[in-house]
Amino acid sequence: MTNPTMTDICSDREHVNTREAGFECLDARQAGFARALLDPGCPVPPGLVGPGGRASTKRFNVYRNNVVAGLVATLRDAYPAVARLVGDAFFAAMARIHVSSAPPRSPMMFDYGTGFPDFVGAFEPARSLPYLRDVARIERAWLEAYHAGEARALDPIVLAQVSADDLPNLRLLLHPSHRLVRSRYPSLAIWRTNVEDGLSPHVDLDAGGEDILIIRPEAEVELRLLPPGGAEFVQALADGRTVIEAFETAATADSRFDLPANLSGLIEAHAVVGFEFGPDLSLDVTRQLQ
Known part of the structure; x- marks a missing residue:
């Protein structure tokens, strides 16, 4: 060569x-x-x-x-x-x-x-x-939730087995389809009155804002109105905060925050798919449904 x-x-x-x-x-x-x-x-x-x-x-x-x-x-x-x-x-x-x-x-x-x-x-x-942007945000979140990945919801019995000593380091893992929309207007009520045929009922714009959880745990996308402090709680969990840290964040944002009611609501919505413990425990383990 x-x-x-x-x-x-x-x-x-x-x-x-x-x-x-x-x-x-x-x-x-x-x-x-x-x-x-x-x-x-x-x-x-x-x-x-x-x-x-x-x-x-x-x-x-x-x-x-x-x-x-x-x-x-x-x-x-x-x-x-x-x-x-x-x-x-x-x-x-x-x-x-x-x-x-x-x-x-x-x-x-x-x-x-x-x-x-x-x-x-x-x-x-x-x-x-002025509420039109938030209605559009709800629709965008609906579409993203519809196309998001699949995950099996956590069995509440498994979560109930967590000991009280482990609770300070417990982190909940949320469903990959979950989306959060916060609005100063009753945007969920407005959206619901405009997604089906027929006359739209009157919506009181002075009724206050709404925080909405959009999620697709199975085949259908669901929209749920969150209670006071619920949006801060969900966002803190999504950011990787422990349940105790998320509780403190939500309670600071709204003194009406009810931890048991919000946890029950997330489990009922099939929004929790697993949990893990932080590094402060002597035994670092992850328990998540496969």
Whole structure:
């Protein structure tokens, strides 16, 4: 085998440089194509021509409209209560504006629209509905819970076997589908009145805020209203705090917090899938259902 000559090396480098330049050119063309799809102010991307060799504006506009309409429909399917609250025409116009600035980041379309609740909250024409963002957050949490991983709920009998001496270091493991939405408005009541056909009953906006646990322990997504201090308790558990630490956090946030009632509620909701003990115990063990 002969050693490569300087000419061979230069030729290889030129080939690599040409290939890299080709990739860069392809990336730029794809980025430009994507921008043009969502921005009607952009011209037809170069290279897209009709049978006569001219820019195929009409054909590209048809494709552009189909893409935008598909993304708007995806948002409509993900946020049905929001759409009902504002009406189809308003929702379509609002969604189109969001689509133009928020292209998909994943090929899985159920991931699309994660930033829509915050967009709704900042959308000036919807400011007369201050609860709309939180209703959208509930719907987003519902969708995430629906697609979350599976886990078997902890048998309450197993949890009851934990000794009193172990309780200070007990950490509860929550179901991977659980989501928490906190609202200054009765957003769960508003959501519930707008997810089925028929006339929506009156909801008192001055009734106070609601904290909602969204979870899918089995096949169906469930939404549960949390008692006072419950949201702080669930969030502390999710952050890896012990039950005692979570209790202190919840009781500090709301003096009405009831530990036995909240623990019973989480177990009833099948929200607890296991438990573990902290490193302070002489024997570090993890007890979790497989």
